[in-house]
Amino acid sequence: MEEIVIIGSGCAGLSAAIYAARAGLNPVVIEGSQPGGQIITTTEVENFPSWPDGIAGFDLTWNMRKQAEKFGTKIVGASVEKVDFSGESKKIFCEGDIVFEAKHVIIATGAAPRMTGAKNENDMYGGKGVSTCATCDGAFFRNMPVCVVGGGDTACEEATFLSRLCSEVYLVHRRREFRASKIMDERVRSNPKIKLQLDSVIDEVLPDENGRCRGVKVRDVKTGEEKTIDCKALFLAIGHIPNTGVFKGQVELDSEGFVKTLGGSMVKTSVKNVLVAGDCADRLYRQAITASAMGVMAALTIINDL
Numbered sequence: 001m002e003e004i005v006i007i008g009s010g011c012a013g014l015s016a017a018i019y020a021a022r023a024g025l026n027p028v029v030i031e032g033s034q035p036g037g038q039i040i041t042t043t044e045v046e047n048f049p050s051w052p053d054g055i056a057g058f059d060l061t062w063n064m065r066k067q068a069e070k071f072g073t074k075i076v077g078a079s080v081e082k083v084d085f086s087g088e089s090k091k092i093f094c095e096g097d098i099v100f101e102a103k104h105v106i107i108a109t110g111a112a113p114r115m116t117g118a119k120n121e122n123d124m125y126g127g128k129g130v131s132t133c134a135t136c137d138g139a140f141f142r143n144m145p146v147c148v149v150g151g152g153d154t155a156c157e158e159a160t161f162l163s164r165l166c167s168e169v170y171l172v173h174r175r176r177e178f179r180a181s182k183i184m185d186e187r188v189r190s191n192p193k194i195k196l197q198l199d200s201v202i203d204e205v206l207p208d209e210n211g212r213c214r215g216v217k218v219r220d221v222k223t224g225e226e227k228t229i230d231c232k233a234l235f236l237a238i239g240h241i242p243n244t245g246v247f248k249g250q251v252e253l254d255s256e257g258f259v260k261t262l263g264g265s266m267v268k269t270s271v272k273n274v275l276v277a278g279d280c281a282d283r284l285y286r287q288a289i290t291a292s293a294m295g296v297m298a299a300l301t302i303i304n305d306l
């Protein structure tokens with residue numbers, strides 16, 4: 001039986017592995033279909049501490065992986081299809097009939113950003129102007145016009161954040177009213193740098209000659225009228241889908257599928273010896289460094305309880 005199996009090889013999973021491995025627990029990391037996690041889809045990470053000149057997303061988690069392996073982590077190239085957390089020994093069933101039994105499990109399966117489905121959106125995602133994270137990418141568009149799509153608290157927060165950096169922020173929302181809290185709603189409506197495009201959807205992201213975003217084509221859902229907004233970036237703020245389907249019925253999830261943390265802890269789940277870390281439990285911060293920190297907390301919780 002393994003001491004620790006970590007499900008997911010993003011910042012959360014690999015940071016947990018570094019700590020568990022250095023504590024001599026020989027962790028197993030099941031890496032899933034995206035080795036290195038979401039951050040590998042971005043060309044440059046400028047806000048991970050200790051990289052003053054920035055670092056490519058791929059290199060960031062590749063370094064974490066090498067560090068984890070150096071201390072004895074075993075990395076398994078498979079995805080988890082089913083788990084059984086009912087007994088003392090936690091069972092993890094992977095594709096290809098690989099089965100692990102473990103005393104402790106850390107769930108670190110991340111979350112996938114929702115996309116709008118606008119034309120060209122995927123081609124320009126992760127480095128060419130389409131982003132799902134204003135905190136991560138806003139600084140690349142200082143003093144430039146940008147667009148945000150969404151109508152909840154996240155969209156309003158992202159628009160407000162970007163208004164401090166960018167020349168203009170167009171906030172596109174498919175309805176007239178925001179779902180955001182009253183205070184966020186008032187904040188965006190009174191911000192002179194935020195221009196509202198209500199009852200509107202984005203049909204297309206327009207590329208420049210280098211394939212980077214130069215604007216978006218917006219359609220009024222009531223009148224059908226189309227227009228182009230010139231902007232250098234499109235920030236998608238329409239939510240995330242946590243990768244937690246395989247844990248349904250095994251640990252408590254919230255109404256949107258994020259793993260619930262209990263007992264005042266940021267990493268303890270409803271099941272003893274099953275911990276969670278990173279974006280699959282964190283709907284607020286969603287940063288590489290916060291995912292790493294949660295991974296460390298989860299590993300230390302296990303180490304300290306041994």
Ligand SMILES: Cc1cc2nc3c(=O)[nH]c(=O)nc-3n(C[C@H](O)[C@H](O)[C@H](O)COP(=O)(O)OP(=O)(O)OC[C@H]3O[C@@H](n4cnc5c(N)ncnc54)[C@H](O)[C@@H]3O)c2cc1C
Nearest residue numbers: 008009010011012032034037038080110136278279286288
């Ligand atoms: C384009 C882009 C740019 C970003 N830029 C920045 C930035 O500049 N700075 C910053 O701090 N943050 C940035 N982020 C956010 C950052 O990438 C995430 O907050 C961070 O990756 C979350 O780490 P995680 O380990 O929780 O999850 P993830 O990185 O999502 O990793 C999840 C892991 O779980 C695995 N997995 C999923 N399901 C299964 C399964 N069933 N079985 C086994 N494994 C599974 C996946 O293969 C993956 O390895 C960016 C995100 C994106 C998408």
